Amino acid sequence: MFKIITFRANTNRRQDFGENPRDNKWLKNQLINLKNRYFPDLEIANNLIIKFGRPAKTRLGSIKHGRRRENPNTIITINGHFQDREIPDFVIDATILHELTHYSQGWFSPHPRQHHYPHQGRAVKNELTDRGLSDILMLSRKWLKRNWREYIKQNHGY
Numbered sequence: 824m825f826k827i828i829t830f831r832a833n834t835n836r837r838q839d840f841g842e843n844p845r846d847n848k849w850l851k852n853q854l855i856n857l858k859n860r861y862f863p864d865l866e867i868a869n870n871l872i873i874k875f876g877r878p879a880k881t882r883l884g885s886i887k888h889g890r891r892r893e894n895p896n897t898i899i900t901i902n903g904h905f906q907d908r909e910i911p912d913f914v915i916d917a918t919i920l921h922e923l924t925h926y927s928q929g930w931f932s933p934h935p936r937q938h939h940y941p942h943q944g945r946a947v948k949n950e951l952t953d954r955g956l957s958d959i960l961m962l963s964r965k966w967l968k969r970n971w972r973e974y975i976k977q978n979h980g981y
């Protein structure tokens with residue numbers, strides 16, 4: 824039985840996220856809720872792990888396989904800056920949905936690949952738009968365009 828599981832980090836790079844920072848458990852719940860609401864048809868066919876990674880300037884999220892060769896886990900990593908409550912939930916949700924789309928389209932998952940390249944022909948955007956998610960994508964893109972550069976200037980470099 825495969826499932827979405829919580830990654831337990833042994834190190835935390837940045838601690839000053841104030842009270843009630845987002846953690847990996849919160850992240851897992853976001854993923855489960857988004858999957859159930861917008862990808863009800865998607866089978867979680869291996870162990871899927873989501874975690875905050877190191878704070879990064881440009882990369883918002885990524886998806887890769889774990890180390891095991893046989894039936895490898897899938898690991899989604901979300902920018903560590905997103906633990907900060909200053910970043911709106913919808914930015915993180917849009918990032919999770921982007922990586923979950925890669926999973927559904929066979930990138931670092933047991934599902935068959937639908938394209939030669941992960942972003943071929945706007946594959947991610949089209950999938951999310953088909954699932955009624957164009958609003959959150961636009962909201963997230965706009966917020967990042969307006970705020971991200973300044974946020975990094977103020978907060979990167981820990």
Ligand SMILES: [Zn+2]
Nearest residue numbers: 921925941947
């Ligand atoms: Zn992508």
